[in-house]
Amino acid sequence: MTASFYDRVRAELADIDAQGLTKPERIIASRQGPVIRVAGRDVLNFCTNNYLGLAGDERVTEAGIEAQRRWGAGAASVRFICGTLEIHKELERAIADYLGFEDTILFAAAFDANGGIFEPLFGEEDAIVSDSLNHASIIDGVRLCKAKRYRFANSDMDELETRLKEARAAGARNIVIATDGAFSMDGYIAKLNEIRALADRYDALIMVDDCHATGFLGPQGRGSYAHHGVQVDFVTGTFGKALGGAMGGFICAKSEVVALLKQRARPYLFSNALSPAVCGSSLEAIRIAGGPEGDALRSRLFANAARYRAAMAAAGFNLLEGQHPIIPVMLGDAKLAQDVAARMLELGVYVIGFSFPVVPRGQARIRTQMSAAHTFEQIDQTVAAFTTAGKELRVI
CATH class of the missing domain: 3.40.640.10 (Type I PLP-dependent aspartate aminotransferase-like (Major domain))
Known part of the structure; x- marks a missing residue:
């Protein structure tokens, strides 16, 4: 085996970690849904492409x-x-x-x-x-x-x-x-x-x-x-x-x-x-999705997105404009995005920090995503958790 190759791999991993760009894997112990089990407890899930809530249906x-x-x-x-x-x-x-x-x-x-x-x-x-x-x-x-x-x-x-x-x-x-x-x-x-x-x-x-x-x-x-x-x-x-x-x-x-x-x-x-x-x-x-129930799910999805977007903007967070149920919370710094995500998990909400190379350098964010399966109460709880984390980490 060539030791220099493995030395280079270890050095690259260390550099990724030093820049705050390491992307952790968190193990989920339940089926996909608005509430999932992570690290032995139930948390709200606001980081999934499960737009219609059908993944756990x-x-x-x-x-x-x-x-x-x-x-x-x-x-x-x-x-x-x-x-x-x-x-x-x-x-x-x-x-x-x-x-x-x-x-x-x-x-x-x-x-x-x-x-x-x-x-x-x-x-x-x-x-x-x-x-x-x-x-x-x-x-x-x-x-x-x-x-x-x-x-x-x-x-x-x-x-x-x-x-x-x-x-x-x-x-x-x-x-x-x-x-x-x-x-x-x-x-x-x-x-x-x-x-x-x-x-x-x-x-x-x-x-x-x-x-x-x-x-x-x-x-x-x-x-x-x-x-x-x-x-x-x-x-x-x-x-x-x-x-x-x-x-x-x-x-x-x-x-x-x-x-x-x-x-x-x-x-x-x-x-x-x-x-x-x-x-x-x-x-x-x-x-x-193609039937009448799909129409009801879509209406709920976009109502959830509108409620969450309005509340997060009122709390002072920097959001990208749009109507899509993908709603990025812009933070800029990669390490800050990871710190906010970690604090959110402590507060009972599962989200992930996105940083380079997934997004451009300097545009780190938490990409929150709405689902038709979310309730208004769960959305309000998530906004409250973001507000707490944002104040503690001087985001807002």
Whole structure:
């Protein structure tokens, strides 16, 4: 063994810790919900993507158990060999119908969906114009592709138009604008109505990562594009957030695009098929989200977000503007974010400090997230805890 390698690893870990950037793992001893068990006690949970509160829903849980009972633990193979089960086709059809697309391809993770969409569809003659705040998985997916890359400042339509002009002037065969539908660290919602207008003007395609939108933004929770009332070419998403909280990703698109991806997308071709339990739980979550109960859950979610945002602003905290249930509490310093999160846990609220490289240096924060499962009383308790911690640590 080369001692110098391990010395370097230990030194890098020590440097991460000295900067206050170490990201601790806290062990949860309960199912996901508005109250979870951490370190031997029940605490309020305000740090989860469980937007509709379905991750711990008994119906979603039982649907997963029943699917596993029928189909077993898994297919033990990739899809094109002997890994495609009837329930995979049922889930592909269900999410395509729910989101209003012709077809769907499933992936083991949403990261894989974004990692697999660009390389099979775009080559050296093409151009990808990407928002600067896009998720790491989009960035990595673009890197795997040989298309020419352009970048525009977050939701800056003037700069986007400039990049589109540059791509057209360079003779791009196809141009695709890639953006998060809702930006996960900030809670900003993409300006897809304006992006649609520019895409039409410059004959560009639109790809949207709707992981933090599917299930609760727009009519029936169909996502950010439905929120703006526009159509897009490709949507990537996940079953790991609002739609049951398990795992797995997907791409929705026209049927011929999905057919090509099933022949060429490497994360699809070389990863085991989704487990039946994930498929069963996700199907039940889609059923709930797409029906009248979903409307009630969405109304409760946004009422919770409005109440929390107003109370935290009144208490003096620096929040990023928006209406999304992601509500970042901006703190700036990485160590301060970790200290506030630790104190909040002592006060009975589970939140996490976010710092570099998850967010830019100097923009450390606690990303709080609302759920339809939260009560107003729980929100008020959390604001009170933040107020106590904020005063003690001189944040407010």
